[in-house]
Amino acid sequence: MGQSNHVLAGPVSEVKKDETLVFFNTSAWLNPQTDQWHIPIHGWIYETADSSIRKNLIADAMEKFYGLSTKPHSQTLFDQRVNLLLADNESNKSIVIRFANRTYSLPASASNGHFKKVLLVDAKIITAAGIKNQLNFQAVLSKRDHRSFNGQVNMLASQGLSIISDIDDTIKISAVTNRKELLNHTFYLDFEAVPGMADLYKHLLNDQGALHFVSSSPWQLYPALVDFIDKAGFPNADYALKSFRFKDSTLFNLFASSLDTKPPEIIKIIENYPSRKFILVGDSGEKDPEVYAKIQQQFPQQILRIWIRNVTGEKADDDRFQSLFNELQSDQWQLFSTADEILPLID
Secondary structure (H helix, E strand, O other), X not given: OOOOOOOOOOOOOOOOOOEEEEEOOEEEEEEOOOOEEEEEEEEXXXXXXXXXXXXHHHHXXXXXXXXXXXXXXXXXXXXXXXXXXXXXXXXXXXXXXXXXXXXXXXXXXXXXXXXXXXXXXXXXXXXXXXXXXXXXXXXXXXXXXXXXXXXXXXXXXXXXXXXXXXXXXXOEOOOOOOHHHHHHHHHOXXXXXXXXXXXXXXXXXXXXXXXXXXXXXXXXXXXXXXXXXXXXXXXXXXXEEEOOOOOOOOHHHOOOOOOOOHHXXXXXXXXXXXXXXXXXXXXXXXXXXXXXXXXXXXXXXXXXXXXXXXXXXXXXXXXXXXXXXXXXXXXXXXEEOOHHHOHHHHO
């Protein structure tokens, strides 16, 4: 049996008083040959920004180009979400975490403030700690720092059903195809769930089920997104979002095409769980049908279904869908408008 790669770290996490740590939800997988859990830890360290100058410039651009402006309620939402995008990323920061009575040191944060590592931990350590479906961990801080930064990892069974789902216009109303409405939903309005999708996912996923969100939403919006998704009643999930920096792009390219970013993340999930079966859920507004069709061709034995929420008014017999899914059986893919259309297919 291999040795776990934990490090009994003497130092504590380098987190200043004006800095914040966010740990993103992930999922672990067990290697039966080594009897080790692969536990991904992924987080972000940043300093909260509240730059009135930069924020006002963004607000002015929104009003000038799209006629969008804040009102008393939306001002708070706008400030919170823009501040996340304007956050100052902290690089070269060392983070130490603790779980199962052991400490683990992580690689220094990169220029975007992100740090990540897949820890290899013997299954007997996890079992002895009484960890079953979920592993909870916390950052090790100095004794003078009374804050708490916690994270969680889903411990997934090797077999079972997984849903790989988009977020925008699939489970959250975003209007991605309309730039003005997209920005309005992203910065000025309370996030709104697509009716019935949380119940659909809960209906499908039992104790062995798993939910994976793969989206073009930027990592900076993770705190707002995970809060919305939890309150909307979706099952616990892991997340793969998009890297975005103002230095590299503009605010109006937040949700650029997913053709390049989504496939590697989806393939990674499927390859980590070769014995699990998958349902891919997306929408017609962007390139989810194109992405999912290629993934299905690569993993035909693991992809059970492809479900596409129709936000463009297209028809199932349109050339777009017929050319993508012409080799699939009629029950292997579905273009739907409401979650109610899916439920009869699985009952």
